[in-house]
Amino acid sequence: MNIFNSFIIIASIVILLTMPVFSFGLSKKRFFANAIFLSVMFFVILIDMFLKIKNDSSIVSSSIFIVPRIIFFPIVLLAILRMAFKIERKYKRKFSLDDKNKLENDMEKWIRKDLKLPDDKLIPVFDMKNITLKINTIDYIGQHSILNDYLSKGILDMLNIDYTDMSPDDGWGTIIRAKQIDEWIKEYIAENKNVTVINSECGLDTRIWRINPPTTVHWFDMDFLPIIEVRKLIYRDNECYYMQGNPLFAIDWSENFSGNIPVLIISEDNLFYLKTNELELMLNAVTTYFNKGQLIFSVLDPEAERHINGENGFSETEYREKIKNRINLVNKYLQKKTVLNITKSPFFKKKVSIDRRPFLRNRNILTFYRFEWGHSNAIK
Secondary structure, eight states: OOHHHHHHHHHHHHHHHHHHHHTTTOOHHHHHHHHHHHHHHHHHHHHHHHHHHTTOHHHHTSHHHHHHHHHHHHHHHHHHHHHHHHHHHHHHOOOOHHHHHHHHHHHHHHBOTTOOOOOTTTHHHHHHHTHHHHHHHHHHHSTTOSSOOHHHHHHHHHTTOOOTTSOTTTTHHHHHHHHHHHHHHHHHHHHHSSEEEEEETOTTOOHHHHHOOOTTEEEEEEOOHHHHHHHHHHBOOBTTEEEEOOOGGGOOHHHHOOTTSOEEEEEEGGGGGSOHHHHHHHHHHHHHHOSSEEEEEEEEOHHHHHHHHGGGSOOHHHHHHHHHHHHHHHHHHSEEEEEEEGGGSTTHHHHSOTTTHHHHTTOOSEEEEEEEESOSOOOO
16 A cells, blocks of 8 residues: 555544544534545455456456546645634634624723733632633634624733633533523513613623613622622622622622612522522521512533532532522522423524534433513413
8 A cells, every 4th residue: 555545544634533623613504514535535445456456357447446646636625724724714714893882882882991910919819710701702703603792802802811711612501591591581582671680600701791681671680799899800890780798598699789670680500509598597587578570590411510610529429418408499489480400492403513512412411490580371
């Protein structure tokens, strides 16, 4: 077997094995068309090699084997170049002119003019919490962004924070969760107009900017005080937008909120890190004070929880029991409206490549919940 044929075989195997990795974002038709074409060409070449070994010159000289030998070599080179350029494009997407113009306006409205890194005391908090900005940025510079969060990229660029060590596929679950919850928030605001939104455990996320609520909405971004101190170095208070250093269970609801205005509480997966008495205290307080409201949160499956928290996390049995107890407690105070597995979200197909979907479709990696009170359309 000569060098040319050896190269063809090795290159074919490499392309076929790595195609799922580099097919992220391809449509179903294009993915299968590429797979079928490469597979056919690969097996024709294999048969060609086999017949050469058998010294069957009459068959080997047939055009059915000559043609693949002629066209397969440039196709292999083009495929390798295409993969290389596709990787480059994923990391090199830059601001469009339209996004640049919008970024300037949004920076002026939402971001402090004296934006700077925190001091030594708060820099560990920033380093821990800027992962959300990095994940949003990686989504933005990818080929199929669903958040289109150019503000996160603008913030990191202004602070000269590197994010190129992250893969374009990093944080896909976080991105889908953010987008799904964003859509539910928009839906609730559209239904109720005057709303109080409490975005608990907000970290450094840009959700307030992504939603861009009307002035009839009073939006509170809440987290532990050191995190809010860092957040206030980046974002500015705006009309009907406030940042407060309070954990969800320690809020004095009567201080800043009207019980007659519907409230929307977003907790993502942080709800399940509250102690049982803290969660019950919060549920009892909000359902007593507010006439009408909704609670949005998500639940990680045990495997995902262990991946995030490692040995410091719960055992699978403990975690499943914790989930069951928390859901039962929420059911005690609120009515269930929606339960949605991440693989059933309309944004799953937009973010996750077709070759990875079969491995994820039957796994409860992340589940989104909507519970409410004071509404007549809640469903069990």
